[in-house]
Amino acid sequence: MPRTITFQQAINEALDQEMARDRSVIVLGEDVAGGEGSPGEQDAWGGVMGVTKGLQPKYPDRVLDTPISESAFIGAAIGAATAGMRPVAELMFNDFLGVCFDQIYNQAAKFRYMFGGKAETPLVIRTIVGAGVRAAAQHSQSLYAIFTHIPGLKCVVPSTPYDAKGLLIEAIRDNDPVIFCEHKGLYAMEGEVPEESYTVPFGEAAVVREGSDVTIVTLGDMVHRSHEAAQTLAADGVECEIIDLRTTSPLDEETILESVAETGRVVVVDEANPRCSIATDISALIADQGFGSLKAPIRRVTAPHTPVPFNGLLEDLYKPDASRIAAAVRGVAEYQALEEATS
Amino acid sequence: MTTIHAVTMPKWGLSMTHGKVVDWLIDEGTPVGVGAEVLEVETEKITSAVEAPAPGVLRRRVAGAGVELPVGALLGVIAAAEVPDTEIDEFVTDNEDVIAVEDAGESGPEPESVEVAGRMLRFLRRGEGGPPALMIHGFGSNLNTWLFNHEPLSVGREVYALDLPGHGQSSKEVGDGTIAHLADVVMEWLDVVGIPQVHLVGHSLGGAICLEIACREPARVLSLTLVSSAGLGSEIAADYVHGFVQAERRNQLKPHLQQLFFDPTQVTRQVVDETLRSKRLDGVSEALTTIASAFVVDGQQPTRFAGRLAEIQAPKLVLWGADDRILPAAHAAILDDQATVHVLDDCGHMVHMEGARDVNRLVDQFWQS
Numbered sequence: 001m002p003r004t005i006t007f008q009q010a011i012n013e014a015l016d017q018e019m020a021r022d023r024s025v026i027v028l029g030e031d032v033a034g035g036e037g038s039p040g041e042q043d044a045w046g047g048v049m050g051v052t053k054g055l056q057p058k059y060p061d062r063v064l065d066t067p068i069s070e071s072a073f074i075g076a077a078i079g080a081a082t083a084g085m086r087p088v089a090e091l092m093f094n095d096f097l098g099v100c101f102d103q104i105y106n107q108a109a110k111f112r113y114m115f116g117g118k119a120e121t122p123l124v125i126r127t128i129v130g131a132g133v134r135a136a137a138q139h140s141q142s143l144y145a146i147f148t149h150i151p152g153l154k155c156v157v158p159s160t161p162y163d164a165k166g167l168l169i170e171a172i173r174d175n176d177p178v179i180f181c182e183h184k185g186l187y188a189m190e191g192e193v194p195e196e197s198y199t200v201p202f203g204e205a206a207v208v209r210e211g212s213d214v215t216i217v218t219l220g221d222m223v224h225r226s227h228e229a230a231q232t233l234a235a236d237g238v239e240c241e242i243i244d245l246r247t248t249s250p251l252d253e254e255t256i257l258e259s260v261a262e263t264g265r266v267v268v269v270d271e272a273n274p275r276c277s278i279a280t281d282i283s284a285l286i287a288d289q290g291f292g293s294l295k296a297p298i299r300r301v302t303a304p305h306t307p308v309p310f311n312g313l314l315e316d317l318y319k320p321d322a323s324r325i326a327a328a329v330r331g332v333a334e335y336q337a338l339e340e341a342t343s
Numbered sequence: 344m345t346t347i348h349a350v351t352m353p354k355w356g357l358s359m360t361h362g363k364v365v366d367w368l369i370d371e372g373t374p375v376g377v378g379a380e381v382l383e384v385e386t387e388k389i390t391s392a393v394e395a396p397a398p399g400v401l402r403r404r405v406a407g408a409g410v411e412l413p414v415g416a417l418l419g420v421i422a423a424a425e426v427p428d429t430e431i432d433e434f435v436t437d438n439e440d441v442i443a444v445e446d447a448g449e450s451g452p453e454p455e456s457v458e459v460a461g462r463m464l465r466f467l468r469r470g471e472g473g474p475p476a477l478m479i480h481g482f483g484s485n486l487n488t489w490l491f492n493h494e495p496l497s498v499g500r501e502v503y504a505l506d507l508p509g510h511g512q513s514s515k516e517v518g519d520g521t522i523a524h525l526a527d528v529v530m531e532w533l534d535v536v537g538i539p540q541v542h543l544v545g546h547s548l549g550g551a552i553c554l555e556i557a558c559r560e561p562a563r564v565l566s567l568t569l570v571s572s573a574g575l576g577s578e579i580a581a582d583y584v585h586g587f588v589q590a591e592r593r594n595q596l597k598p599h600l601q602q603l604f605f606d607p608t609q610v611t612r613q614v615v616d617e618t619l620r621s622k623r624l625d626g627v628s629e630a631l632t633t634i635a636s637a638f639v640v641d642g643q644q645p646t647r648f649a650g651r652l653a654e655i656q657a658p659k660l661v662l663w664g665a666d667d668r669i670l671p672a673a674h675a676a677i678l679d680d681q682a683t684v685h686v687l688d689d690c691g692h693m694v695h696m697e698g699a700r701d702v703n704r705l706v707d708q709f710w711q712s
Contacts, residue, residue: 194512196512196624198620198624201592204592207612
């Protein structure tokens with residue numbers, strides 16, 4: 001049978017294979033040089049989640065522990081990228097991007113444009129997103145909409161081990177800055193992953209379930225919550241099509257619009273806060289370009305407009321779950337336009 | 344002594360773990376022969392008929408339409424008309440339990456890999472008893488193309504299916520990509536695995552490789568089964584070959600894959616996604632480009648064996664889909680006077696999938712004779 005590994009191992013393998021293939025690939029960040037026989041093993045085990053475990057002994061001069069200063073090491077990574085390296089920086093939690101954001105959105109994202117296409121910045125910033133593990137308001141956000149907003153950045157949100165490996169290899173080989181968002185709830189997830197290197201292209205959403213009644217557009221961990229909902233709904237005769245965006249920039253508009261043209265009913269599911277989000281962006285796209293096929297209003301299932309609560313009961317209420325998704329889908333599936341309902 | 348036979352959920356391909364009963368094709372009480380189509384099963388990839396494993400009467404439809412069950416699960420019961428109902432009921436009760444227990448361990452034989460000429464080649468061996476047979480897939484495919492053929496043909500015979508270099512999970516090094524080179528690799532593989540003589544089965548490009556082997560080492564080849572084979576005529580749908588190589592996205596690839604089938608609905612999203620996954624492995628694009636540029640020159644097949652067929656003493660069976668849009672069925676006629684030729688209606692280039700039942704019967708008869 002095909003080999004099964006975890007999401008975390010898939011990311012480690014992508015880094016390992018690209019470092020073996022290309023000497024210009026370097027890894028840097030806080031505590032990334034730990035684990036599996038590295039010096040300092042007791043204190044550090046390969047990044048905060050152990051994702052880079054074991055890379056340092058294999059590539060001793062290319063796995064760099066940095067001071068606890070995001071602005072210093074993200075700046076160093078951007079500089080290295082402009083000078084011909086392919087750095088993969090680990091920004092621990094995406095919540096910390098504030099301290100180094102100028103270098104990301106005003107420097108790295110602008111170089112190609114401002115130097116007339118002559119400058120390349122082949123940089124990857126890996127960062128952890130997502131709620132659900134009692135990590136509180138400053139370690140649990142999903143800020144990919146902010147990266148998606150900036151022209152010049154690419155933004156990746158994988159949902160499976162297979163996609164994580166292929167999208168990270170694609171990100172490392174890409175010549176533009178890529179923000180690679182890893183949901184902390186997915187690291188232990190297992191899935192089939194080829195041992196060989198491969199890529200998953202940016203801007204191609206995956207249709208992870210086919211159905212003709214309602215389209216669910218989602219990403220990251222919410223793909224799995226949507227699956228749970230779809231299974232419940234299927235038992236009641238409502239068939240969902242689930243689209244996993246995989247990358248929010250570039251965005252695969254075609255796959256979304258094709259599906260909506262078939263179903264005419266849409267729920268967008270995203271665990272991020274609701275305002276100016278991926279959910280609003282997708283809804284606007286469909287309202288603008290798919291209006292003619294809509295049979296019901298577009299519904300969004302998101303977190304509320306609050307910080308992520310530390311209290312476990314509140315955090316569970318904060319994050320969308322299968323029952324909320326199923327309720328939204330039911331509402332959309334049963335919706336009848338006024339003239340239809342009264343005729 | 345009468346026997347009761349179970350109709351079970353088949354395993355079509357390495358990744359199949361479950362299947363869904365679409366509908367029964369015959370009623371309880373209907374007499375059936377071996378190979379009669381009994382019910383339709385749908386997997387993520389394909390819908391096809393499950394055939395009667397033995398002659399008798401369909402006594403029970405155990406699994407209802409719409410039910411999803413694991414591979415090996417009891418679907419129905421076939422037995423002679425005189426077997427009492429009580430025995431049938433007992434059989435159903437016993438076997439439902441057995442399958443529930445075996446479910447977890449049911450995975451079938453595992454593919455193996457060996458190193459041949461500095462590269463790893465993956466293959467899958469099924470069945471026992473000789474002399475062995477080897478099935479070679481076509482361009483851009485892999486050993487899973489034989490999902491409807493491998494198991495049925497391996498009853499009482501050792502049957503191998505191979506991933507060619509540049510394909511499936513074999514290494515992506517394809518040398519100059521010529522049929523001669525690929526045949527070299529296959530012959531070395533036969534040496535490494537220890538197969539002195541073999542029945543060869545080749546589909547499309549795989550057929551041309553079989554022809555090359557038969558010309559170069561005739562003593563080694565016990566028989567030759569050419570399925571929609573390349574290497575006979577000059578015509579080939581060059582736009583398919585180039586389109587397949589170049590397609591990077593689902594919507595680019597799908598119309599090309601649809602050309603392979605008489606029934607284009609066989610090309611599900613799952614089939615397109617899996618094909619893309621394999622094309623996206625490092626080295627595959629280069630390997631396919633290299634093979635394609637040797638295989639199709641100026642829109643035609645440069646390597647043809649028509650003039651050398653007399654050299655091949657081994658018995659030949661030629662199978663073709665009447666609606667093949669990649670290699671025209673007219674090429675089958677090139678071998679009319681020296682081979683058994685069957686052109687199957689309502690089948691395209693993937694005749695071994697679309698006409699699996701007839702193909703399996705014809706190949707089995709051919710090997711027996």
